[in-house]
Amino acid sequence: MDLKTQYLGLELANPIVVGACPLGTSVDSIRDLEAAGAAAIVLPSLFEEEIMAAARTAMEIESAGAGFAEAGSYLPNPDGYHIGPGQYLDHLEAVKAAVKIPVIGSLNGTSVGGWTNYSKKMENAGADALELNTYLLPFESDETGAEVEQRTIDIVAAVKEAVSIPVSVKLSPFFSSLPNLAKRLEAIGADGLVMFNRFYQPDIDIENLDVVPNLRLSTADELRLRLRWLAVLSAQTRMSLAATGGAHSAVDVIKAVMCGAHSVQMVSALLIHGPDHIGRTLDAMRFWLTDHEYENLAQMQGSLSLAKAENPKAFARANYMKMLDSWEM
Numbered sequence: 001m002d003l004k005t006q007y008l009g010l011e012l013a014n015p016i017v018v019g020a021c022p023l024g025t026s027v028d029s030i031r032d033l034e035a036a037g038a039a040a041i042v043l044p045s046l047f048e049e050e051i052m053a054a055a056r057t058a059m060e061i062e063s064a065g066a067g068f069a070e071a072g073s074y075l076p077n078p079d080g081y082h083i084g085p086g087q088y089l090d091h092l093e094a095v096k097a098a099v100k101i102p103v104i105g106s107l108n109g110t111s112v113g114g115w116t117n118y119s120k121k122m123e124n125a126g127a128d129a130l131e132l133n134t135y136l137l138p139f140e141s142d143e144t145g146a147e148v149e150q151r152t153i154d155i156v157a158a159v160k161e162a163v164s165i166p167v168s169v170k171l172s173p174f175f176s177s178l179p180n181l182a183k184r185l186e187a188i189g190a191d192g193l194v195m196f197n198r199f200y201q202p203d204i205d206i207e208n209l210d211v212v213p214n215l216r217l218s219t220a221d222e223l224r225l226r227l228r229w230l231a232v233l234s235a236q237t238r239m240s241l242a243a244t245g246g247a248h249s250a251v252d253v254i255k256a257v258m259c260g261a262h263s264v265q266m267v268s269a270l271l272i273h274g275p276d277h278i279g280r281t282l283d284a285m286r287f288w289l290t291d292h293e294y295e296n297l298a299q300m301q302g303s304l305s306l307a308k309a310e311n312p313k314a315f316a317r318a319n320y321m322k323m324l325d326s327w328e329m
């Protein structure tokens with residue numbers, strides 16, 4: 001069964017891409033993911049905050065007149081997930097040398113500024129494409145929705161200006177008009193959309209009156225939000241579309257592709273089940289497609305987009321009342 005798909009102009013052997021997460025921090029685990037069948041990997045994000053912190057430290061060293069040889073000892077070298085800009089580029093180069101699948105760099109930031117130059121450095125380090133995550137929680141009452149959108153547009157425009165590799169934008173679902181934002185992103189040259197960012201919700205500890213950050217992995221229920229917007233946007237954009245959030249099984253991947261996804265990222269499922277989950281998912285997809293007499297994956301790609309679905313109203317408001325009425329007491 002031919003599961004090939006085109007994503008960001010890259011030919012992928014199948015639609016399953018490892019999304020940005022800690023599995024991308026070790027060359028060995030990326031080799032395992034490739035061996036298990038991953039078609040591409042998005043490396044964990046390099047954050048604007050990390051880039052700016054490294055730049056500040058470099059400036060402090062310079063103004064303190066410290067010798068070059070000592071400089072390395074001043075730079076942050078945090079343990080664990082986030083490794084800082086210099087090491088990020090080294091890691092990217094090492095991953096490129098170790099695997100054949102496309103490697104997508106990820107930049108995460110919210111303001112227009114010098115940090116976006118790292119997109120060029122990622123390109124030079126061998127990234128096949130870039131994913132830009134503009135994870136932003138607008139807390140200021142003076143900032144309008146239009147300004148929030150413009151910020152995303154400006155960051156994407158700056159990165160597009162800097163690089164010649166494809167650039168996708170990992171979006172939040174919380175925009176007033178996603179189709180309009182998508183249209184504007186396409187107009188400035190964005191090559192793809194990744195839908196959607198999962199916002200990590202802090203909990204409240206009522207005993208200690210405290211806000212508790214805790215990270216919960218996704219469940220397949222979260223896919224539905226993605227399915228609707230994939231179906232809506234795939235009917236009106238030429239950009240590549242990736243699903244992220246709630247894809248755990250072969251059925252989930254098939255649903256996302258039917259709604260218009262060109263690739264489907266997995267993170268939680270791989271953190272729970274390990275890299276071999278990819279191989280099992282691909283086997284189950286092949287079985288299902290063969291059983292349903294598809295000749296290849298491309299045949300079903302977008303078959304349930306708003307433009308092609310037999311019942312497109314099911315994605316829209318028209319179905320809302322009907323659905324509420326269907327609840328049986």
Ligand SMILES: Cc1cc2nc3c(=O)[nH]c(=O)nc-3n(C[C@H](O)[C@H](O)[C@H](O)COP(=O)(O)O)c2cc1C
Nearest residue numbers: 019020021044045133218244245246247266267268
């Ligand atoms: C531990 C962890 C680390 C993550 N790190 C990043 C990151 O660095 N950049 C990013 O854009 N998304 C990051 N994500 C979000 C994932 O890429 C993905 O979008 C999200 O987990 C939803 O997909 P899933 O339902 O398959 O888990 C992270 C998720 C997890 C669980």
